[in-house]
Amino acid sequence: MLASLERYSDSVFRTLCYNHGAELTFTEMAHVNSFLNRNRGSLQKIKPKDSTPVQIQILSSNEGKLDRFLSGFKPFDGFMGFNLNLSCPSKDVIRQGKGAALVKRATKTGKLVALIRNHGHPVSVKIRLGLNQYEKDNKLYLNNLGGVDPDFFVVHAKHAGQSSGEPEDDSVYPECVETARGIPVIANGGIDSPEKVQSLMEMGVSGVxxxxxxxxxxxxxxLIKNEMGLNDPPRPVPRAADLGQEYKDLFDSIGGDEKYKFRFLKVVGRKRAIY
Ligand SMILES: Cc1cc2nc3c(=O)[nH]c(=O)nc-3n(C[C@H](O)[C@H](O)[C@H](O)COP(=O)(O)O)c2cc1C
Structure with missing residues (x-):
C-alpha cells in the first residue's frame, strides 16, 4: 500500500505507484470540517483524476459532523472506503482531539468506524503507538486493536512524540496481530526491502x-514483490531516475497540480527522500 503523504500523494503520484505495484493508495489527510466548509484545497484532495484504488483519509472526532459529511458524499470509480487517521502527530491536530489523540479513545474510534460503515462504506484505521512514551509503555493502542472493528488496521510503529528519524519498534507487531482478532494488520514505517517485508510477514502482518x-x-x-516472488510473472521495473518522465507523461494525460509535480521531481531518484 502507498501511504498518505501530505503535499505529495496526489492523484498522479498515486497512479504512478499503482502502475508499479501498489495495490491500494490513500489520499493526503483532510479534516472533515474542511469538507463541510467547502474548502477548495481539501475538496481537490478527494477528487481523483482516474480510477486508481484509493481510500480517503480523514481526521475527525465528531460523529455529528462526520455524519453530515457522509450524508452528502458520493463514491466515485476507484473509491475503496475511508481511512480514519489516528496517527497524525501535529500539535494542532492533537489539540483538537484528532489524529494520535484518539489512540487512547477506543470507544470514540469505534463510534466513528460504525458510522462510516452504517453509511455503507469500507473503513480502515491508521494508528500510532500512542501520543507519547507513557501511552506506548501502557500499550493504550491495544484498546483500539482489541475493541474496534475496521476492515483493517495500519500500525505505524512509533508514538507521536518520536521524530521521523527515530527507528520504529517492530517488536510490537506480534501482539498487535494477536489482539486484532483476525482483522488484518498492515505494518508501516521504515520498510524498504524484501528482507524487512519478509520478517514482518513472519510476525503475522497481512501487508505493508x-x-x-x-x-x-x-x-x-x-521491485520488492518481484524479489519475493509475489509477481508471477515478474513485472518490469524501470529505474527510479526514469520515473520522473513517467510522472510527467501521466501528469499531461490525466492532469495534475504543478506544485505537486515540482515537489515530486525534486525527490524522485533520491535514495532517502525527505524526513
Ligand atoms: C511528507 C510526508 C507527509 C505525510 N503525510 C501524512 C498524512 O497526510 N497522513 C498520514 O497518516 N501520514 C502521513 N505521513 C506519514 C506516512 O504516511 C507514514 O506513516 C510515515 O512516513 C512512515 O512510513 P515510511 O517510513 O514508509 O515513510 C506523512 C509522511 C511524510 C514524510
Whole structure:
C-alpha cells in the first residue's frame, strides 16, 4: 500500500505507484470540517483524476459532523472506503482531539468506524503507538486493536512524540496481530526491502504500507514483490531516475497540480527522500 503523504500523494503520484505495484493508495489527510466548509484545497484532495484504488483519509472526532459529511458524499470509480487517521502527530491536530489523540479513545474510534460503515462504506484505521512514551509503555493502542472493528488496521510503529528519524519498534507487531482478532494488520514505517517485508510477514502482518521509500522510488512496490516472488510473472521495473518522465507523461494525460509535480521531481531518484 502507498501511504498518505501530505503535499505529495496526489492523484498522479498515486497512479504512478499503482502502475508499479501498489495495490491500494490513500489520499493526503483532510479534516472533515474542511469538507463541510467547502474548502477548495481539501475538496481537490478527494477528487481523483482516474480510477486508481484509493481510500480517503480523514481526521475527525465528531460523529455529528462526520455524519453530515457522509450524508452528502458520493463514491466515485476507484473509491475503496475511508481511512480514519489516528496517527497524525501535529500539535494542532492533537489539540483538537484528532489524529494520535484518539489512540487512547477506543470507544470514540469505534463510534466513528460504525458510522462510516452504517453509511455503507469500507473503513480502515491508521494508528500510532500512542501520543507519547507513557501511552506506548501502557500499550493504550491495544484498546483500539482489541475493541474496534475496521476492515483493517495500519500500525505505524512509533508514538507521536518520536521524530521521523527515530527507528520504529517492530517488536510490537506480534501482539498487535494477536489482539486484532483476525482483522488484518498492515505494518508501516521504515520498510524498504524484501528482507524487512519478509520478517514482518513472519510476525503475522497481512501487508505493508510504504511512504518515503515510494517518494524516492515509486516502483519499489514491484521491485520488492518481484524479489519475493509475489509477481508471477515478474513485472518490469524501470529505474527510479526514469520515473520522473513517467510522472510527467501521466501528469499531461490525466492532469495534475504543478506544485505537486515540482515537489515530486525534486525527490524522485533520491535514495532517502525527505524526513
Ligand atoms: C511528507 C510526508 C507527509 C505525510 N503525510 C501524512 C498524512 O497526510 N497522513 C498520514 O497518516 N501520514 C502521513 N505521513 C506519514 C506516512 O504516511 C507514514 O506513516 C510515515 O512516513 C512512515 O512510513 P515510511 O517510513 O514508509 O515513510 C506523512 C509522511 C511524510 C514524510
Amino acid at each position: 504500507m510504504m511512504g518515503r521509500p515510494a517518494m524516492g522510488n515509486p516502483a519499489i512496490f514491484d
